[in-house]
Amino acid sequence: MKSLVVQEPNKFIMSEKAIPECGDDDVLVKVAYAGICGSDMHILHGHNPFVVYPRTSGHEFSGTVAAVGAKVSELSVDDHVVVDPVISCGHCRPCRHGRVNTCLNLQVIGVHRDGGFSQYQVVPASNVYKISKQVPLKQAALVEPYTIAANVFDRLRPCDGDSILIYGAGVIGLTLVQVAKVLGIPSIVVDIVDEKLAVAKQLGATDTINSKQQDVEAVIMEMTQGEGVPLIADAACIPSLVPQILRLAAPAGAVCLLGFLSEPSELAQIEVIKKELTIVGSRLNNKMFSKVIPWIEAGELNTEAIVSHEFAFENFSDAVHQLETSPESSRKIILAF
Ligand SMILES: NC(=O)c1ccc[n+]([C@@H]2O[C@H](COP(=O)([O-])OP(=O)(O)OC[C@H]3O[C@@H](n4cnc5c(N)ncnc54)[C@H](O)[C@@H]3O)[C@@H](O)[C@H]2O)c1
Ligand SMILES: [Zn+2]
Ligand SMILES: [Zn+2]
Structure with missing residues (x-):
């Protein structure tokens, strides 16, 4: 089988490997499609502190079950x-409190261990979800x-009648x-690119604002x-925008941050205290x-609306070129296996 292996930052190869063995509690997935995410680009360029190289990234993938381990009963070939x-480990404090995505021993498939940019991948059966063949x-x-996006709303805890302000109409903004819309919450979207805002509008945003x-x-x-707006999700993740985001939150509102940068943001305590804001983070999904x-x-x-390009898995370098040279015209890029 072929796997994409990042051998060291900025150096990847399409490697020929044996199909991995399926452990007793594992499932062997024959990968069908995988999405490329910003974090895959960070792994490629050596900007992810959790990664030990060589690494096969990819954490957004679908496929068919090719084999199941001896102890797996709920999934079939x-x-x-x-x-x-x-x-997650299941026994640390966050796990005991049902916050498994903040597990002290967190392992993310495609980050801490090999992921879906491979024709086959072995994963724990407990992480595998069946989906209708109609999809x-x-x-x-x-x-x-x-x-x-679902996790962001879980963290924000909307009240009846709330609306949401979404910063960024990129892939995550569009999923938000x-x-x-599914949850019946009106959304206002801010971005600096009209084309991205137009897609947000088509997908049901009530209002859009070009902040340029x-x-x-x-x-x-x-x-x-x-x-101000009772709920705000920051899917632009630009540290300098945080003070403005806090100013736009309504009293008793909630703000969810999503960025992974370590650059600090200025925070005026008064904005948080006078309105008694709830500021939460959201990491992956729980x-x-x-x-x-x-x-x-x-x-x-409308899953198709967030996809802008599709490339054959073998043409991964063309997909990277598209993402890095034309970010304005790129949304989710899908690899077909
Ligand atoms: N916490 C998590 O679990 C999680 C998961 C996925 C992504 N993220 C983060 O979310 C962010 C967005 O991811 P994405 O895949 O949607 O990226 P993206 O590049 O597709 O989207 C970013 C959007 O922000 C817009 N933008 C840029 N400057 C802006 C500004 N000043 N005001 C408003 N909008 C502006 C861009 O035009 C773009 O549409 C990234 O920083 C990513 O690291 C977090
Ligand atoms: Zn992702
Ligand atoms: Zn744990």
Whole structure:
């Protein structure tokens, strides 16, 4: 089988390997489609502190079951499946409190251990979710990005009548718009690229704001009669925007941050205290696959809208070129196996 191996930062090869053995509690997945994520690019360029090289990345993938371990009873060969990348220990404090995605011994498939940029991959059966064969496997590969959005709403804890302000109409921003729609929450989206905002609008955003052309704070305060927005998700993840985001939050509102940068943001305590804001982080997902899969099976999410390009797995370097030279015209790039 072929696997994409990042041997060291900025150096990858298409390696020929033996198909891995399936342990008793494991499933061997024949990968069908895999999405490329910003974090795969970080692994490629040596910007992910959790990665030990060589590494096969890829944490957004679908496929068919090729073999099951001796102790696996709920999955069978030929099932269509998707894989939750979050592997937790089950006994640390976060795990005991049901926060498995912040496990002290967290292992992320495609980051801490080899992932889906491979024709076959062995994964723990407990991370494998069956999906209806009615859902094309290409769509199934997009379950993971929607679990990021589902997790954000789980962290924000919306109240009846709340609306959400979403910074960034990239892949994650667009999944947030769609999940907001499924949950009946009106969304306002801010970005600096009109084409991205147009897609957000098509997917159900109530309003869009181009922050290069309009004063976001003035527009939002006018829209909300000076109150601000009760829920905010930051899927642009630019540290310097955080003070503005806090100013735009309504009293008793909640703000969810998603960025992985270590650059600090300025925080005016008064913004948080006078409005008693809840500021939360969201990392990957906490058991959200079983929430998102039924939405996709019911046709409630427009998965195709977040995909801009498809490349054959063998042409990975063309996909990287597209992402890195034309970010404005790139959304999710899918690899076909
Ligand atoms: N916490 C998590 O679990 C998690 C998971 C996935 C991604 N992320 C993070 O979320 C962020 C977004 O990921 P993505 O895949 O959607 O990336 P993306 O590049 O597709 O989207 C980023 C968007 O932000 C927009 N943007 C840039 N500057 C802006 C500004 N000043 N104001 C408003 N919008 C602006 C861009 O035009 C783009 O549309 C990344 O930083 C990524 O690391 C976090
Ligand atoms: Zn991802
Ligand atoms: Zn744990």
